[in-house]
Each structure stands twice: as C-alpha cells, then as structure tokens.
Amino acid sequence: MITSTSNPQVKDLQLLLKKAKERNARDVFLVEGMKMYLEAPRDRIRKVYIAESLYRERGKELDRGQETEVLSDRVFAVVSGTKTPQGILCVMSQYHYTLADMLKKPRPFLLLLEDLQDPGNVGTIMRTAEGAGADGILLSRGCVDLYNPKTIRSTMGSVYRMPFLYVDALDHLLPILRERKIRTYAAHLQGKNEYDQEDYRCGCAFLIGNEGNGLSDGLSREADTLIRIPMKGKLESLNAAVAASILMYEVCRQRRQAGL
Amino acid sequence: MITSTSNPQVKDLQLLLKKAKERNARDVFLVEGMKMYLEAPRDRIRKVYIAESLYRERGKELDRGQETEVLSDRVFAVVSGTKTPQGILCVMSQYHYTLADMLKKPRPFLLLLEDLQDPGNVGTIMRTAEGAGADGILLSRGCVDLYNPKTIRSTMGSVYRMPFLYVDALDHLLPILRERKIRTYAAHLQGKNEYDQEDYRCGCAFLIGNEGNGLSDGLSREADTLIRIPMKGKLESLNAAVAASILMYEVCRQRRQAGL
Numbered sequence: 226m227i228t229s230t231s232n233p234q235v236k237d238l239q240l241l242l243k244k245a246k247e248r249n250a251r252d253v254f255l256v257e258g259m260k261m262y263l264e265a266p267r268d269r270i271r272k273v274y275i276a277e278s279l280y281r282e283r284g285k286e287l288d289r290g291q292e293t294e295v296l297s298d299r300v301f302a303v304v305s306g307t308k309t310p311q312g313i314l315c316v317m318s319q320y321h322y323t324l325a326d327m328l329k330k331p332r333p334f335l336l337l338l339e340d341l342q343d344p345g346n347v348g349t350i351m352r353t354a355e356g357a358g359a360d361g362i363l364l365s366r367g368c369v370d371l372y373n374p375k376t377i378r379s380t381m382g383s384v385y386r387m388p389f390l391y392v393d394a395l396d397h398l399l400p401i402l403r404e405r406k407i408r409t410y411a412a413h414l415q416g417k418n419e420y421d422q423e424d425y426r427c428g429c430a431f432l433i434g435n436e437g438n439g440l441s442d443g444l445s446r447e448a449d450t451l452i453r454i455p456m457k458g459k460l461e462s463l464n465a466a467v468a469a470s471i472l473m474y475e476v477c478r479q480r481r482q483a484g485l
Numbered sequence: 486m487i488t489s490t491s492n493p494q495v496k497d498l499q500l501l502l503k504k505a506k507e508r509n510a511r512d513v514f515l516v517e518g519m520k521m522y523l524e525a526p527r528d529r530i531r532k533v534y535i536a537e538s539l540y541r542e543r544g545k546e547l548d549r550g551q552e553t554e555v556l557s558d559r560v561f562a563v564v565s566g567t568k569t570p571q572g573i574l575c576v577m578s579q580y581h582y583t584l585a586d587m588l589k590k591p592r593p594f595l596l597l598l599e600d601l602q603d604p605g606n607v608g609t610i611m612r613t614a615e616g617a618g619a620d621g622i623l624l625s626r627g628c629v630d631l632y633n634p635k636t637i638r639s640t641m642g643s644v645y646r647m648p649f650l651y652v653d654a655l656d657h658l659l660p661i662l663r664e665r666k667i668r669t670y671a672a673h674l675q676g677k678n679e680y681d682q683e684d685y686r687c688g689c690a691f692l693i694g695n696e697g698n699g700l701s702d703g704l705s706r707e708a709d710t711l712i713r714i715p716m717k718g719k720l721e722s723l724n725a726a727v728a729a730s731i732l733m734y735e736v737c738r739q740r741r742q743a744g745l
Contacts, residue, residue: 264719345605353727355718379724386718421738454734455741457618458646459524463730464609464639470727471734474714478681481715 226277226295230303234294238274238304241316245370252319254372256384258311264382267291271316276301279312287313306374319372322388324401327361332485333407334359334476335430337395339444340367341465343436347371348379349466350433351387357473358480361388365395367435395432399447402430409448411440412468414461416453423452425476426483433469486537486555490563494554498534498564501576505630512579514632516644518571524642527551531576536561539572547573566634579632582648584661587621592745593667594619594736595690597655599704600627601725603696607631608639609726610693611647617733618740621648625655627695655692659707662690669708671700672728674721676713683712685736686743693729 227235240247241255248254256265262273273293275284280295302310327335336354341347347369354362368391369376377384392398399409407428412420432448434440439462445451454463454471463471487495500507501515508514516525522533533553535544540555562570587595596614601607607629614622628651629636637644652658659669667688672680692708694700699722705711714723714731723731 349724349727352720353723356714356716356720356723358717381720381722383718383720419741421742454616455737456616457737458615458643460612460616460641460643462641463613463616464726466724467609467613467726467730470723470730474731477715477717481679482681 226297227300228297230300232300235296235300235304238314238316242304242306242374245372248319248370248372253316254319254377255306255314255374256317256377257306257314257374258378259313261377261382262287262313262315264385265315265317266385269318271318274301274304274314274316276310276312307378320389322361322390324363324390324398326388327363327390328405330360332426332480333361333405333428333430334425335402335407336362336469336473337398337409337430337432338362338364338368339395339432339440340365340435341433342369343465344369344373344375345379346436346464346466348376350469351380351389352383353466353470353473355383355387357470357477359387359473361390363395363398364389364391366391366393396444396447402428403449408450410450410452410472411445411448412454412472413440413445413451414453416451418450418452420452420454420472421475423450425479426485429476431469431472433465436465486557487560488557490560492560495556495560495564498574498576502564502566502634505632508579508630508632513576514579514637515566515574515634516577516637517566517574517634518638519573521637521642522547522573522575524645525575525577526645529578531578534561534564534574534576536570536572567638580649582621582650584623584650584658586648587623587650588665590620592686592740593621593665593688593690594685595662595667596622596729596733597658597669597690597692598622598624598628599655599692599700600625600695601693602629603725604629604633604635605639606696606724606726608636608641610729611640611649612643613726613730613733615643615647617730617737619647619733621650623655623658624649624651626651626653656704656707662688663709668710670710670712670732671705671708672714672732673700673705673711674713676711678710678712680712680714680732681735683710685739686745689736691729691732693725696725
C-alpha cells in the first residue's frame with residue numbers, strides 16, 4: 226500500500242491528472258469513479274488505483290485481475306480530481322480512431338467542434354452524441370483536451386464508445402465529407418434556414434463554434450448550409466452543448482420517423 | 486476609492502457572493518461582467534462596483550447615474566467570483582414573481598425543476614427557456630439557489646427576463662396546473678411515449694429531475710404523461726439541461742409549425 230504522497234507513482238498520477246502533454250506522451254488517460262471503472266473496457270485498463278477503505282470493503286468484488294495498487298485514503302485524495310473521491314481511479318490507454326472508423330455506416334452523422342473551450346461542454350456533447358446515435362466527433366486542435374478529467378467525467382462513459390479525432394484543420398475535412406455525400410451544416414446566427422426545415426436522413430455533419438465567438442467566418446463559408454436555431458426573447462445565443470444537442474436530436478427524430 | 490480588503494463594503498460583497506441566506510435576507514443578488522451590467526434593468530440596480538482600471542478607461546461611458554463605488558483592482562479581484570474579473574459588478578434587487586405571472590398567456594409553457602444541484606444546469610435551462618419561449622420556471626426548494634453567482638453567469642442575462650419561482654412542494658402545483666388545462670409531462674426513463682409523439686400546442690409543463698437520481702417516484706406518479714427521450718448506445722441518461730432543452734425546443738418547433 227502506498228502511504229506517502231512523495232511516492233513516484235503518486236507524483237506520476239498528479240502529473241497525468243493535470244498535463245495533457247504528459248498524457249499524450251505516454252498515450253494514457255485517467256478515469257475516476259465507480260461508474261467509469263465498471264464501464265471501462267478491460268483491455269484498455271493499464272492499472273487500477275484503489276483507496277484503502279474501498280479496497281477493504283469491496284476489493285474482492287471489484288477485482289477483475291488487473292494490476293492494482295492500494296493507496297491510503299489520504300494519498301488517494303491527493304491524486305483524485307474530485308472533492309469527494311469515490312476511491313477508484315484507472316490509468317487507461319488512449320483511443321486512436323480514424324476518419325474511416327466514422328464513415329463506415331451508410332448515413333454518417335458527425336459533429337465538428339471548432340475551438341470549444343469548456344470541458345463540460347465537450348463532454349456533454351459527446352454524451353448526447355451517443356444518445357442521438359452520432360457516428361463520431363471531429364475536434365479542431367483548438368478544442369479543450371478530451372482527456373481532461375472534467376471532460377471525461379461529463380461524458381458519463383461515452384468516451385469509451387464514441388469515436389473521436391483531433392484534426393489540424395476542420396476546413397480541410399469538408400471537401401472529403403462532400404465527396405462522401407455528407408452534407409455539412411453550420412449552426413450560425415445568420416443562417417437563413419431554420420434547423421428543422423432541413424432533411425437530415427442522408428449523411429450529415431454539424432459544425433459547432435466556440436462558446437464566446439461562435440463559428441469562424443472561414444469555416445462558416447465552407448459549410449454547405451447555414452442553419453439557425455430560432456430564439457425568442459433577447460437571447461443572443463444558446464449554450465454550445467445545448468445547440469449541438471438540439472441539432473443532434475432533430476437528426477435522431479427525423480431518422481426515427483423515417484424508420485432509419 | 487476603496488483600497489482595503491477590510492473595508493466593510495468589501496466584507497459585505499464577499500458575504501453576498503457566498504451566502505444565499507444573506508442574499509435572501511437583504512433581498513439582493515450580485516451580477517458580474519460587462520454583458521450582465523449592460524443588460525441589467527436600471528430600476529433593479531442598487532449599486533455598481535467598478536474596478537479602478539475599468540473606471541479610468543470607460544467610467545464616463547458606463548455611468549448611468551447609479552450609485553457607484555470604485556475599487557482598486559486588487560480589491561475588486563477579492564470580491565469577484567471569477568478568475569479573470571471584467572471589473573464591473575452590481576448589487577441588484579431580487580425578483581418576486583408569482584404563479585399568476587406565468588399563467589397570463591393563452592398557452593402557458595412551464596418548466597418544473599426538482600432538486601437540480603448543478604448551478605450551471607439551472608442557469609443553462611433558464612437561458613434555453615428564454616430562447617424556446619417558455620413562460621416560467623418553477624423550482625423545488627431542493628434546487629440550487631438561482632442567485633448563486635455560477636447560475637447567474639450561465640443564464641447569460643436570462644435571469645433578467647425569465648419569470649421563476651421557488652415552491653415548497655412541486656406536487657401541490659400539479660392540480661392547479663391541471664385546472665388551468667396545462668398538461669404535465671415527466672421526462673422519465675420508463676416513459677412509454679417518445680417525447681416527440683405528444684402534442685405541445687396547448688398549455689404544457691415539463692418536470693425535470695435531479696441530475697443523479699432523476700425525478701422522484703412521487704412526482705412522476707402525479708404527472709399526466711411520462712415521456713421518454715430515446716437514447717441509442719449504452720447511455721443511461723442525458724444531462725438534465727440537455728434533456729430539458731430537447732423537450733423545450735420540441736415545444737417550440739411544434740408551435741412554430743402550427744403558426745402559434
């Protein structure tokens with residue numbers, strides 16, 4: 226059992242919790258909490274860290290034969306990214322999807338996120354994307370790191386199941402999507418068409434812009450169609466995750482009604 | 486200019502930032518940032534606090550004749566609820582809406598929130614509610630304080646425009662709504678009807694449950710109709726603000742298509 230916060234593994238976990246660079250260099254990410262542990266694909270778990278009290282109580286039941294290290298509760302609190310740690314944390318292997326993984330199905334349904342900054346928004350979009358039946362999420366390099374512990378937490382497990390990929394330039398993707406007959410829609414305040422007037426039963430991809438600035442002009446110009454989510458009152462915009470969710474569930478609704 | 490953090494007004498602002506009890510006792514709340522200041526209804530502003538550097542740069546332009554106090558930048562940082570303060574903060578009078586305020590229009594469209602704990606969720610729901618054209622939000626006493634600075638921030642100004650009301654028991658409301666021919670819908674995993682199979686062109690109210698536990702059984706039983714948002718993949722639930730947003734924009738879509 227590790228009882229000292231100066232143990233090298235503890236230092237390591239703290240580094241992996243905070244630094245995207247370190248996570249990427251070692252090709253790992255951290256997940257925390259019981260739900261994230263129980264849903265974790267076994268072949269991706271590199272090591273499990275468990276707090277002493279949880280180990281005593283449920284250690285046997287939770288053992289799935291992975292390499293496990295027990296930490297004193299005090300040390301566990303130090304490596305935990307949450308205020309009320311659940312006592313279990315795993316080091317996982319990162320995912321490496323390709324665009325091809327997302328284009329396997331007959332009517333690909335994709336999200337393209339430009340420079341989203343809020344970890345909660347990106348995680349929530351991934352969670353909703355799974356629910357709505359999307360095939361993948363493409364993120365600009367300017368987006369927050371998907372392996373950020375806050376993002377991971379707000380995916381509620383979807384990170385294990387939803388393909389995603391960071392790309393250097395989203396605008397380079399659009400011609401590739403067009404070739405595949407995937408129509409790109411940009412959620413934009415100046416969109417002429419209301420989002421629910423379009424037909425999403427074919428392949429479709431939605432461009433979602435940064436929280437503060439919206440979608441860049443360059444990317445908006447490249448999109449096939451600018452769409453608008455109507456807003457009453459004096460509102461200037463919707464939250465990025467909310468806007469993405471409304472669009473995704475409209476796709477889901479149309480496809481469901483068409484029996485797709 | 487206030488240059489000391491031990492100034493009684495500074496102590497006071499810190500208290501109002503942190504303590505709901507204190508805010509309620511004095512019938513005030515705090516708003517922060519330029520957007521929140523510019524959109525603030527003048528008759529609700531009790532006092533404006535402005536950081537020295539902003540005052541020097543834009544003090545005249547921002548002056549609307551309210552009682553104003555200048556704080557040194559260092560002191561402003563202490564009373565600010567954000568990491569990168571914009572340098573302007575107002576003490577505002579709280580709102581006191583009644584249920585009658587929300588039932589004025591011919592087809593009332595309401596949200597009923599049960600024990601929502603996340604300030605960002607409640608603020609985001611209020612923001613989306615304005616965009617979707619809802620008439621009011623009713624919150625159980627177990628919900629987070631709407632005047633919590635994080636909630637206020639995530640309303641993005643909707644707090645100035647969207648009627649809301651805390652109630653002791655949401656279930657006591659349902660018979661009142663029924664009398665007014667407002668149908669209540671509970672978003673529930675066991676709902677038999679998909680949310681988009683219902684007709685929301687008449688008065689309607691949506692019950693949204695707590696983030697971790699969903700809607701309580703008691704309240705679910707009282708609702709007129711249990712509805713379900715279909716989910717693909719292995720997802721157990723959607724984020725509460727996302728679920729509420731999908732439902733609200735379905736109402737909005739149906740009413741728009743019906744020309745209401």
